[in-house]
Amino acid sequence: MENAWIIPLFPLLSFLFLIFFGKRLKGASAYIGILLSLASFVYSLLVLFERFSSPTHKAEAVWLTIGDIQLTAGFEVNQLNALMLVIVSLVSFLVHTYSKGYMHGDDRFHVYYAYLGLFTFAMLGLVLSPNLLQTYIFWELVGLGSFLLIGFYFYKEEAKKAAKKAFIMTRIGDVGLLIGMILLFWQVGSFEYDEIFAAVAAGSISTTMITLTAILIFVGAVGKSGQFPLHTWLPDAMEGPTPVSALIHAATMVAAGVYLVAALFPLFTASETALMTVATIGAITAIFAASIGLVQTDIKRVLAYSTVSQLGYMMLALGSAGYVAGVFHLMTHAFFKALLFLAAGSVIHAVHTQDIEKMGGLWKKLRVTGPLFLIGTLAISGVPLFSGFFSKDEILIAAWAHGNTVLFWLAVIAAFFTAFYMFRLFFMVFSGESRSDMSHVKESPGVMTIPMVILGILAVVAGYVNTPWFGTYLGDWLTEGNAALGHGHIEGPSWIMIVATVVSLLGIFLAWLIYCKRSLSRDWLGAKTMYNILYNKYYIDEFYELTVVKVMKFFSLFLHYIETFLVEGLVKGVSAAVSGLGRLGSKFHDGQVQRYGTVAFVGLAILIVVFAVTGGYLK
Amino acid sequence: MSSVPISAYLALALILFCIGLYGALTKRNTVIVLISIELMLNAVNINLVAFSKYGAVPAITGQIFALFAMTVAAAEASVGLAILIALYRNRKTVNIDEMNSMKN
Numbered sequence: 001m002e003n004a005w006i007i008p009l010f011p012l013l014s015f016l017f018l019i020f021f022g023k024r025l026k027g028a029s030a031y032i033g034i035l036l037s038l039a040s041f042v043y044s045l046l047v048l049f050e051r052f053s054s055p056t057h058k059a060e061a062v063w064l065t066i067g068d069i070q071l072t073a074g075f076e077v078n079q080l081n082a083l084m085l086v087i088v089s090l091v092s093f094l095v096h097t098y099s100k101g102y103m104h105g106d107d108r109f110h111v112y113y114a115y116l117g118l119f120t121f122a123m124l125g126l127v128l129s130p131n132l133l134q135t136y137i138f139w140e141l142v143g144l145g146s147f148l149l150i151g152f153y154f155y156k157e158e159a160k161k162a163a164k165k166a167f168i169m170t171r172i173g174d175v176g177l178l179i180g181m182i183l184l185f186w187q188v189g190s191f192e193y194d195e196i197f198a199a200v201a202a203g204s205i206s207t208t209m210i211t212l213t214a215i216l217i218f219v220g221a222v223g224k225s226g227q228f229p230l231h232t233w234l235p236d237a238m239e240g241p242t243p244v245s246a247l248i249h250a251a252t253m254v255a256a257g258v259y260l261v262a263a264l265f266p267l268f269t270a271s272e273t274a275l276m277t278v279a280t281i282g283a284i285t286a287i288f289a290a291s292i293g294l295v296q297t298d299i300k301r302v303l304a305y306s307t308v309s310q311l312g313y314m315m316l317a318l319g320s321a322g323y324v325a326g327v328f329h330l331m332t333h334a335f336f337k338a339l340l341f342l343a344a345g346s347v348i349h350a351v352h353t354q355d356i357e358k359m360g361g362l363w364k365k366l367r368v369t370g371p372l373f374l375i376g377t378l379a380i381s382g383v384p385l386f387s388g389f390f391s392k393d394e395i396l397i398a399a400w401a402h403g404n405t406v407l408f409w410l411a412v413i414a415a416f417f418t419a420f421y422m423f424r425l426f427f428m429v430f431s432g433e434s435r436s437d438m439s440h441v442k443e444s445p446g447v448m449t450i451p452m453v454i455l456g457i458l459a460v461v462a463g464y465v466n467t468p469w470f471g472t473y474l475g476d477w478l479t480e481g482n483a484a485l486g487h488g489h490i491e492g493p494s495w496i497m498i499v500a501t502v503v504s505l506l507g508i509f510l511a512w513l514i515y516c517k518r519s520l521s522r523d524w525l526g527a528k529t530m531y532n533i534l535y536n537k538y539y540i541d542e543f544y545e546l547t548v549v550k551v552m553k554f555f556s557l558f559l560h561y562i563e564t565f566l567v568e569g570l571v572k573g574v575s576a577a578v579s580g581l582g583r584l585g586s587k588f589h590d591g592q593v594q595r596y597g598t599v600a601f602v603g604l605a606i607l608i609v610v611f612a613v614t615g616g617y618l619k
Numbered sequence: 620m621s622s623v624p625i626s627a628y629l630a631l632a633l634i635l636f637c638i639g640l641y642g643a644l645t646k647r648n649t650v651i652v653l654i655s656i657e658l659m660l661n662a663v664n665i666n667l668v669a670f671s672k673y674g675a676v677p678a679i680t681g682q683i684f685a686l687f688a689m690t691v692a693a694a695e696a697s698v699g700l701a702i703l704i705a706l707y708r709n710r711k712t713v714n715i716d717e718m719n720s721m722k723n
Contacts, residue, residue, distance in 0.1 A: 591719030594644050594652075601640065 008124035010040035015117035022110025029110035041089040051082040076130035084127035091251035094451035101448035119145030123252040131191040150240040159239040169233035173223015180216030214274035225257025238300040242345030250338035279319025283407040286312030290417035322398025324475035329391035336379035339455035343373040363430040381419035387463030397492030419507025427515035628669035636662035
């Protein structure tokens with residue numbers, strides 16, 4: 001565990017190596033990426049096992065000394081960090097492997113692997129950070145990695161726009177995080193998590209300040225984790241290669257926001273207002289994104305909205321003081337969402353379209369992808385015995401136990417929506433007859449299906465580490481020795497589990513009636529306007545276009561004019577005056593001796609006059 | 620014998636100098652310019668002689684200086700004329716406006 005700092009270095013090495021030598025390696029660069037990510041996964045696993053038996057390890061060195069303040073850099077392996085290490089490195093390793101098949105034949109194959117390495121490095125570094133400043137550095141690196149990967153097909157206009165959008169939207173959140181960080185530093189005098197928590201526990205920070213900083217830091221998490229109202233970049237990020245979507249949605253980018261809130265959990269629990277904000281935003285996001293997911297027709301977009309919605313769940317859990325529930329769902333979600341995205345990538349790889357209206361009847365053709373997709377769908381829908389069921393149950397119980405009745409019911413409705421749209425997606429892709437020519441469809445190669453199988457197994461069994469039936473190992477372990485994180489398991493009425501099950505089965509049944517058996521009309525939303533509103537994602541993008549973007553454009557136009565006419569005018573005026581003077585001077589230098597003489601004489605005359613008038617030297 | 624006042628000498632020198640300066644700066648014929656320069660030198664000589672008699676400290680040095688100036692002027696005129704002739708052989712002109720090859 002003392003050498004845990006080495007884990008992020010493997011992907012970094014992969015990044016550096018491939019950036020410099022990838023061009024010569026071409027296809028072989030995949031092996032380097034895969035091997036190095038495997039190394040960091042194995043090492044993470046070792047660290048996790050070691051963490052089971054030994055206490056938190058923290059190592060730090062002084063980085064900068066400014067006045068009497070010392071900034072430190074180092075790493076920390078606590079329960080959350082160890083767990084995150086494994087999740088991130090595992091998903092990253094599987095995505096590396098899968099990409100070998102998916103990205104096969106791409107011109108910039110090695111660049112893709114280099115970016116994957118950078119992205120993984122940033123995320124692994126982030127989860128090892130023992131202080132806010134280091135977290136912030138890696139936080140921005142994660143943003144950079146996502147920008148590069150979303151814009152990987154930069155020759156596509158949409159990809160370019162999506163990359164920029166992702167970068168700018170998350171940046172808006174980052175400003176909040178930065179301000180929150182600075183305020184905390186001002187109050188505590190340190191970026192260290194431990195010292196911040198100690199100060200919070202000792203009550204040396206005023207409640208208002210805690211609330212303010214917690215909410216500002218949450219703004220950063222909102223941007224990164226695609227929470228309402230900064231969620232719009234996440235669906236657009238689908239322009240990147242599909243394995244990247246899996247990585248972004250399951251392990252790296254969006255998990256960072258949830259991780260940040262979890263890592264700073266004691267700060268949030270110190271302020272009821274901050275918790276309430278987190279829970280409310282989470283619940284709103286969950287139901288809001290789920291309702292958009294109901295009508296989307298792009299396979300990846302449906303999954304993207306499901307991610308936004310599931311992240312909302314995690315925030316709701318954290319905001320309801322359900323630390324374990326949030327982290328647990330983060331873990332199970334990482335597995336089944338990575339599975340879903342990889343399976344969706346496999347489908348896209350096979351049929352070369354993302355429009356589910358054009359798919360259908362793929363169950364018979366994709367004998368491996370189909371069942372795996374079904375497993376992922378069952379898991380995310382919260383069907384009993386699958387991982388998503390247990391973690392979602394924990395979240396609902398946490399919300400109920402914390403007294404957020406309204407948010408609880410919102411989450412239940414969102415669970416219904418989730419089950420419905422996920423099975424709508426499943427039935428439209430895999431059941432019935434094909435709606436376009438599907439004769440060329442072949443199953444993906446083993447290098448793509450094996451990672452999916454691994455994730456499929458995890459999506460089923462991952463839930464059993466923390467169940468109300470067999471014991472809450474994960475919860476007990478996560479909260480061990482840290483009372484601030486709450487209990488390992490929150491007791492809740494047993495009807496919640498029944499309600500959750502019924503609701504998700506109802507959603508599945510409804511989807512089956514409409515999209516598989518077709519005994520109900522597909523125009524279930526009857527009202528055309530409602531459908532349009534959902535299809536256009538509540539016109540949020542248009543709203544931003546009309547308000548924020550317009551205002552910003554006007555403002556920048558204004559600044560542009562100031563620049564051209566005032567600043568540039570001034571500069572040009574000065575330079576014109578100087579060069580004009582120079583041109584005037586050069587006119588005299590025409591080689592005419594007599595003109596020189598005249599000038600010299602006139603100058604002398606002037607000197608004498610001045611001398612005569614002032615009666616001596618100029619004073 | 621009523622002596623001529625110093626102001627008269629100085630006025631004469633001033634007028635001579637101004638004529639010389641005007642000629643040196645405006646005439647286009649280089650020979651005239653050289654002559655004008657001689658005029659200015661002579662104006663200075665008049666000053667020197669006048670001050671050696673009526674100056675604050677009358678001394679013979681002024682007159683000797685004037686002689687020196689004449690000698691040097693004679694040498695300078697001969698060198699100047701020689702250059703001018705060489706120039707004329709090259710350029711077929713004595714027009715001072717066209718003697719601006721130093722410019723570029």
